[in-house]
Amino acid sequence: MTQPLLTLPYVIRPATVDDAEAYARTHVAGLHETYERLMPRAFHEYYDAELPAIIERRRAAFADAERLPGRARSWLAADDDGEPVAIATSGPGRDEDRPDFELHHIYTLRSTHGTGLGQRLLDTAIGARAAYLWILDGNPRAERFYVRNGFVPDGTSMLCGPTWHHRPMFRMHRPDQE
Numbered sequence: 001m002t003q004p005l006l007t008l009p010y011v012i013r014p015a016t017v018d019d020a021e022a023y024a025r026t027h028v029a030g031l032h033e034t035y036e037r038l039m040p041r042a043f044h045e046y047y048d049a050e051l052p053a054i055i056e057r058r059r060a061a062f063a064d065a066e067r068l069p070g071r072a073r074s075w076l077a078a079d080d081d082g083e084p085v086a087i088a089t090s091g092p093g094r095d096e097d098r099p100d101f102e103l104h105h106i107y108t109l110r111s112t113h114g115t116g117l118g119q120r121l122l123d124t125a126i127g128a129r130a131a132y133l134w135i136l137d138g139n140p141r142a143e144r145f146y147v148r149n150g151f152v153p154d155g156t157s158m159l160c161g162p163t164w165h166h167r168p169m170f171r172m173h174r175p176d177q178e
Helices: 017-034 041-067 117-126 140-148
Strands: 011-014 073-078 084-092 101-108 131-136 152-159 168-174
Touching: 011 117, 017 041, 017 073, 017 084, 017 101, 041 073, 073 117, 084 117, 101 117, 131 140, 140 168
Parallel strands: 101 131
Antiparallel strands: 011 073, 073 084, 084 101, 131 168, 152 168
């Protein structure tokens, strides 16, 4: 008996300038869902108030990525109805002591958790290459996900800036997976 193929109801595609608003709105929604219990109300209020500026920054970043090779790239995932449900951005490393590839972020909306979408986004954003990322302390779900994908803390930590209420974060790295 042949098993039916599992099809996931999400389409992942490179984000374009025209996606700036959808990307930014999905990013802010992901921040709210991910950090609803970890961050204070002021964090969420800040991102709600900053949404128009975030949209404009995304628009500029996407325009640069389309025009200039070697810039960070972003992806947008949508459900069957075309509604954005997840985002990812990756690119050349920005840390002087870790010049390899960097995963800037992945945010999947809660409605997609457990579907494999986060894994698909990670595979799309960084493939099997060596990479690093920063993770906020106290986010065990994300930490477990990255550990399953070969990431380990590299011993580097710091405090976030004022927008993130000076919360501690740490860096994780993984070697090339090929």
